[in-house]
Amino acid sequence: MSAAAASLDMEAFRAEVRAFVHENLPETVREKVRLGIEPDKADTVAWERVLRDRGWLVPHWPLEWGGTGWSPAQRAVFQEELVLGHAPELGGLTFEMIGPVLIRFGDDAQKRRFLPEMVALEHVWCQGYSEPEAGSDLASLKTRAVRTRDADGREHYVVDGSKIWTSSAHHANWIFCLVRTDVEARAQEGISFLLIDMKTPGVTLRPIIGIHGWHLFNQVFLDGVKVPIEHRVGEENQGWTIAKSLLEFERLNLARVAENRRRLAKVRAIGEQVHEAGVPLFERPWFRRRFAELDVRLEALAATVMRFRLQADAGRRLGPETGLLKLTGSRLIQDIENLAVDALGPQTLAWDRTAHFELPDPSAPAPIVERHPYAPAASSRRFVTRGYTIAGGSSEIQHELLAKQVLGL
């Protein structure tokens, strides 16, 4: 196919996805996402069901497990149209992380059981990596799994320890965990990867409310939790390899280009609608300068992602330099949200817990201070993005990796 025909095809595909999102995403959910209000679990599951019924829930999985066979470029367009159409984020830990891990490292029985159940939306997974004393230095984790045998001869692990910062564990029914199965071995060599049913006796949760006022995190306690041996992925003590590979999945998405575009469009709208000293912010030099700088950084990031994508399409391996995508994309998103808060000024201070979760009630009395529609959720949104430079490996750790592995310092 010629380059012109391929790009025409891609435009037709983009139009098809855009129309689908427009026709199938409920207006209330679109409005929540647009205004920065957190969609609830029911909104997300309903949207996942719509995508599942269309065959678009796990486009990146192999065809036999429900994938679409799309090229990386098509998948990127699909992702972009979902984000720009204000669709809620999907259960990433299930579809982007543990699903691909099982496809790559799971045995036949694990694949046949778990993958169809994930596509049937019977599972919500959470990630049990971090511990109170093990974050950046993950290999120092202490949650212990001891292998034992019941009187009837069945083998299982007994797990004791605790995981922390476990995002959305209160919505999850399964957790994938790194546990220590050999205390004598070198740190990275004594770790195994277990799938744990959250209903197993001994699993308890403590909610942690974040600075954004949102119950996202939890501490998960594991006290004498019995895990069947068949729920270990890969060989015993080989969990570190699996843990690392999980972070490689969807590396190109870490730049969050589409999400950055959506958020920058929001800041542009604020700049056009909010006035300072009688003129729109967009005409004020301080705002214009900061907006232009963010716009340039976004275009540079988008071009860099495109370069990596062409490399991936040509079958070349992406090296550790993709770490810079997470580093720059997460900083950019924070700076965009900071500009939104600075632009809306004191309007963002009237902190209102429900603003993060609910659309405004049109029958409620008019507020004393008129607020821009983006103002109520602006502060909490900014604090949510604060975590983006920490989650999945902090910026300092990314710098370290880039310095050592890319620049050879």
Ligand SMILES: Cc1cc2nc3c(=O)[nH]c(=O)nc-3n(C[C@H](O)[C@H](O)[C@H](O)COP(=O)(O)OP(=O)(O)OC[C@H]3O[C@@H](n4cnc5c(N)ncnc54)[C@H](O)[C@@H]3O)c2cc1C
């Ligand atoms: C939004 C969010 C969601 C998360 N979700 C999950 C989840 O679902 N499951 C899960 O397991 N974990 C999750 N985490 C935890 C996350 O993986 C850890 O917070 C992260 O790995 C950092 O670990 P820590 O918090 O223990 O900080 P520490 O490792 O104690 O680091 C503290 C500070 O020291 C710096 N530092 C540490 N080591 C070095 C070094 N060698 N060189 C230079 N600086 C260093 C760090 O950059 C950081 O600024 C989440 C975190 C966030 C913010």
